[in-house]
Amino acid sequence: MAQHETASAHDSAHAPHVMPLSTYVLVFAALLLGTAATVAVAYVDLGWANNAVALAIAITKATLVVLYFMHVKENTRLIPAVIFSGLFMLLILFVNLLADYGTRGWLGVEGR
Amino acid sequence: MAHDAHGPSDLAHHFDSYEQQKESATLGMWTFLVTEILFFGGLFAAYSLYRSLYPEAFRAASHSLDIRLGAFNTAVLIGSSLTMALAVRGGQTGKPKTTFTMLLGTLLLGSTFLAVKAVEYADKFTHHHVPGPSFHFEGPDAPHAQLFFSLYFGMTGLHALHMVIGAAILAFMLRPALRGAWTPRNHNFLEGFGLYWHFVDLVWIFLFPLLYLIGRHH
Amino acid sequence: MTTSPNPVPAEFPRTHYLNAAYGLKSWLWTRDHKRIALLYLVSVSVFFALGGLMAVLIRMELATPEGDFFQPDVYNRLFTMHGILMIFFFLIPGIPAVLGNFLIPLMIGAKDLAFPRINLLSWYLYTIGGAFTLWALLHGGVDTGWTFYTPLSTNYVNTSVLTVGVGIFIAGFSSILTGLNFIVTIHRMRAPGLTWFRLPLFVWGHYATSIIQILGTPVVAIAILMVAAERMLHIGFFDPKLGGDPVLFQHLFWFYSHPAVYIMILPAMGVISELVAAFSRKPIFGYKFVAFASIGIAVLGFLVWGHHMFVAGQSIYAGVVFSVLSMLVAVPSAVKVFNWTATLYKGSISWDTPMLYALGFIGLFTIGGLTGVMLATLGIDAHVHDTYFIIAHFHYIMVGGAIMGYLGGLHYWWPKITGRLYPVFWSKLSALVIFIGFNVTFFPQFILGYLGMPRRYHTYPPEFQVLNVMSSAGATILGIGYLMPLIYFVWSMRYGPRATANPWNATGLEWQTTSPPPVENFTYPPVVTAPPYTYEAQPAAGKEARLGA
Numbered sequence: 085m086a087q088h089e090t091a092s093a094h095d096s097a098h099a100p101h102v103m104p105l106s107t108y109v110l111v112f113a114a115l116l117l118g119t120a121a122t123v124a125v126a127y128v129d130l131g132w133a134n135n136a137v138a139l140a141i142a143i144t145k146a147t148l149v150v151l152y153f154m155h156v157k158e159n160t161r162l163i164p165a166v167i168f169s170g171l172f173m174l175l176i177l178f179v180n181l182l183a184d185y186g187t188r189g190w191l192g193v194e195g196r
Numbered sequence: 197m198a199h200d201a202h203g204p205s206d207l208a209h210h211f212d213s214y215e216q217q218k219e220s221a222t223l224g225m226w227t228f229l230v231t232e233i234l235f236f237g238g239l240f241a242a243y244s245l246y247r248s249l250y251p252e253a254f255r256a257a258s259h260s261l262d263i264r265l266g267a268f269n270t271a272v273l274i275g276s277s278l279t280m281a282l283a284v285r286g287g288q289t290g291k292p293k294t295t296f297t298m299l300l301g302t303l304l305l306g307s308t309f310l311a312v313k314a315v316e317y318a319d320k321f322t323h324h325h326v327p328g329p330s331f332h333f334e335g336p337d338a339p340h341a342q343l344f345f346s347l348y349f350g351m352t353g354l355h356a357l358h359m360v361i362g363a364a365i366l367a368f369m370l371r372p373a374l375r376g377a378w379t380p381r382n383h384n385f386l387e388g389f390g391l392y393w394h395f396v397d398l399v400w401i402f403l404f405p406l407l408y409l410i411g412r413h414h
Numbered sequence: 415m416t417t418s419p420n421p422v423p424a425e426f427p428r429t430h431y432l433n434a435a436y437g438l439k440s441w442l443w444t445r446d447h448k449r450i451a452l453l454y455l456v457s458v459s460v461f462f463a464l465g466g467l468m469a470v471l472i473r474m475e476l477a478t479p480e481g482d483f484f485q486p487d488v489y490n491r492l493f494t495m496h497g498i499l500m501i502f503f504f505l506i507p508g509i510p511a512v513l514g515n516f517l518i519p520l521m522i523g524a525k526d527l528a529f530p531r532i533n534l535l536s537w538y539l540y541t542i543g544g545a546f547t548l549w550a551l552l553h554g555g556v557d558t559g560w561t562f563y564t565p566l567s568t569n570y571v572n573t574s575v576l577t578v579g580v581g582i583f584i585a586g587f588s589s590i591l592t593g594l595n596f597i598v599t600i601h602r603m604r605a606p607g608l609t610w611f612r613l614p615l616f617v618w619g620h621y622a623t624s625i626i627q628i629l630g631t632p633v634v635a636i637a638i639l640m641v642a643a644e645r646m647l648h649i650g651f652f653d654p655k656l657g658g659d660p661v662l663f664q665h666l667f668w669f670y671s672h673p674a675v676y677i678m679i680l681p682a683m684g685v686i687s688e689l690v691a692a693f694s695r696k697p698i699f700g701y702k703f704v705a706f707a708s709i710g711i712a713v714l715g716f717l718v719w720g721h722h723m724f725v726a727g728q729s730i731y732a733g734v735v736f737s738v739l740s741m742l743v744a745v746p747s748a749v750k751v752f753n754w755t756a757t758l759y760k761g762s763i764s765w766d767t768p769m770l771y772a773l774g775f776i777g778l779f780t781i782g783g784l785t786g787v788m789l790a791t792l793g794i795d796a797h798v799h800d801t802y803f804i805i806a807h808f809h810y811i812m813v814g815g816a817i818m819g820y821l822g823g824l825h826y827w828w829p830k831i832t833g834r835l836y837p838v839f840w841s842k843l844s845a846l847v848i849f850i851g852f853n854v855t856f857f858p859q860f861i862l863g864y865l866g867m868p869r870r871y872h873t874y875p876p877e878f879q880v881l882n883v884m885s886s887a888g889a890t891i892l893g894i895g896y897l898m899p900l901i902y903f904v905w906s907m908r909y910g911p912r913a914t915a916n917p918w919n920a921t922g923l924e925w926q927t928t929s930p931p932p933v934e935n936f937t938y939p940p941v942v943t944a945p946p947y948t949y950e951a952q953p954a955a956g957k958e959a960r961l962g963a
Contacts, residue, residue, distance in 0.1 A: 112278040126409040138405040153281040170230035173629040174237040184732035210525035220602040238636030328648040339657040
């Protein structure tokens with residue numbers, strides 16, 4: 085312990101940037117608010133938009149967690165690139181998979 | 197632990213600086229989390245496919261889930277994310293007591309989530325909503341409702357497994373936290389675990405509306 | 415002589431990573447990437463030998479049209495286990511875990527990979543996964559084909575599907591951790607002055623490979639878990655009786671398993687780039703194109719998986735899109751082949767053993783690649799689907815490509831790895847025997863497939879016998895070719911002449927340290943001031959210097 089404290093002086097240049105406590109509490113409040121909103125909106129009939137709204141709220145909440153709780157706002161730009169490469173591959177999986185099932189009926193031939 | 201005879205013990209021998217060590221740890225953890233995105237992604241893809249094919253069955257099956265328990269658990273998990281973030285902040289600012297308290301809080305909230313999940317699972321068993329030979333569902337299109345429950349158990353089960361692993365690691369982190377193992381200069385493990393815990397929270401943020409909130413206005 | 419600012423390393427070091435510590439424990443608990451690479455070399459070779467044994471038994475059975483040696487269900491297990499052992503336990507870890515593990519830190523001037531303990535963990539995971547698979551093998555193996563298609567794998571067979579599934583799942587983690595380690599190492603551990611466009615193409619190839627390992631492997635892992643849940647707990651995902659769709663499994667499986675063939679070939683392409691430059695004494699033609707072609711193959715590779723499912727009930731429109739995208743993969747692949755050829759042009763070529771393997775690779779990979787474009791064409795694929803045409807195409811890429819690259823790389827870096835030289839005559843002979851044996855084995859299979867011989871049967875009509883006998887005879891030659899390096903490599907470790915630090919007079923940081931390297935890789939902090947492959951400034955080594963004789 086003592087050894088760490090004596091040595092830490094020369095590394096003070098690399099000391100992490102610390103987000104203020106209020107940021108964390110605000111993000112927490114926003115996340116709770118988002119949860120309440122997503123439940124409330126589920127009971128309103130918006131037709132196809134119900135899904136879109138639910139997902140939009142979820143994505144907003146996720147973005148908050150990633151940026152503030154997971155410190156991506158403070159990281160190098162490489163980290164967002166890593167995240168987006170993963171999401172991009174996931175998108176490819178979804179698009180190509182659903183494109184197959186979505187176009188099966190187009191031919192109009194029974195069993196094809 | 198391998199360490200250089202000339203340097204302090206918390207800088208591994210093959211790194212030149214704390215900065216390099218920290219950036220490697222952060223990138224490594226995020227790369228791992230990207231594999232987790234795709235790991236869960238396979239199940240999300242199956243979910244999207246089957247829900248688009250059988251919307252009615254999915255809606256009916258989703259209505260059998262208890263929305264209050266789901267919402268409560270979402271709040272619990274968000275709370276545990278807050279305590280986890282504050283535990284990491286305790287490491288950043290060199291306050292072992294804060295880190296310890298917040299990790300303990302995270303562990304308690306995580307356990308609460310798992311306990312509620314266990315209650316929900318037990319309810320599914322008593323109602324024969326568990327896929328398998330004894331599955332029984334009153335409603336339209338029971339075979340595809342069964343598919344919903346397969347995905348429900350697959351996705352929440354995999355999520356719960358991540359929670360259990362996280363809680364086990366948390367339990368082992370309490371003593372080092374109190375000892376002050378994580379300093380402003382090197383709290384890479386604490387930070388990395390925090391990323392894992394937040395990721396598990398992220399998965400639930402999507403699971404909750406997708407599983408519990410389908411077509412509730414009907 | 416060299417353009418490098420680094421000091422010339424001493425010849426014949428007294429202490430190095432091999433003799434720094436002795437005893438089994440110093441190997442099994444090592445965190446040294448070089449020792450872990452050797453652990454991988456041993457275990458990967460064991461699985462290669464086992465997979466090869468299965469191939470021998472398959473070719474033995476196919477020497478005559480009737481079923482001679484095996485019952486149909488035993489034959490099913492043979493080709494299934496051949497595929498599983500070769501793909502998951504030899505080809506995927508092969509070059510990255512052995513050569514990549516050993517060389518990436520050396521090539522970028524680092525002391526080790528970013529996470530040495532995770533590196534050791536990934537070897538243990540690989541070994542545990544392999545142990546599960548071998549356990550299943552002793553209990554009769556699996557007969558679903560290496561593709562584990564549902565509902566056959568979940569409902570109908572009673573072989574060790576779960577045990578092998580667990581084995582592959584664990585080995586998948588090993589693969590992910592290796593890729594993760596490489597990505598972080600390449601991003602964070604490069605020596606001063608080593609910018610991205612000064613990286614050897616071997617490192618670029620491994621970077622692209624790691625991307626696929628990271629992004630693809632988790633999807634097949636979840637597919638295996640879903641199969642396990644359906645088989646064990648009757649939690650339906652794919653079984654139509656439980657409301658599911660078996661084609662979904664094929665989507666999830668091929669989302670990984672098609673890019674997986676690029677996990678196998680991209681590192682080999684990286685090896686070939688090093689060899690072609692070193693033995694033509696020229697910089698690689700179009701360095702940036704070759705580098706970006708690796709990334710291009712990795713990304714495009716994720717967009718084409720549906721070409722495995724043209725006749726599986728997939729939508730015809732999705733099939734057309736997958737067909738076109740599959741042909742696009744030929745573009746970056748051809749960029750590489752053309753650039754290697756342009757590098758050879760007017761180079762001062764020396765016919766050393768690694769170069770023989772490299773030239774073999776270029777030819778065989780081109781044949782494999784062009785037949786791949788044929789298979790990407792919807793109409794042709796409907797005709798030759800599930801025939802020996804596919805088998806031949808796949809083996810031209812995997813054996814003619816990946817294994818030639820692996821052996822070429824082993825011959826090139828063997829002096830660096832062991833500090834010893836191997837016999838020139840025998841090594842050149844082995845390259846020749848392997849090349850001939852390979853073509854005699856697999857070229858007839860193109861014809862067989864085109865004439866309509868289906869894969870995965872142990873009997874066939876008598877008119878196919880001539881070509882099958884050719885194929886089996888070629889397999890014998892190929893087997894002898896593979897045994898030769900095994901013998902002289904082992905021999906050279908004890909009796910081979912000592913290698914100098916840079917026996918090929920090649921560029922690259924790995925040649926600027928001793929052979930074998932010290933534990934910490936470099937005795938000085940290496941710096942880089944020039945792009946790779948500055949062979950104009952570097953004279954070719956004399957024969958004596960090269961061979962140490």
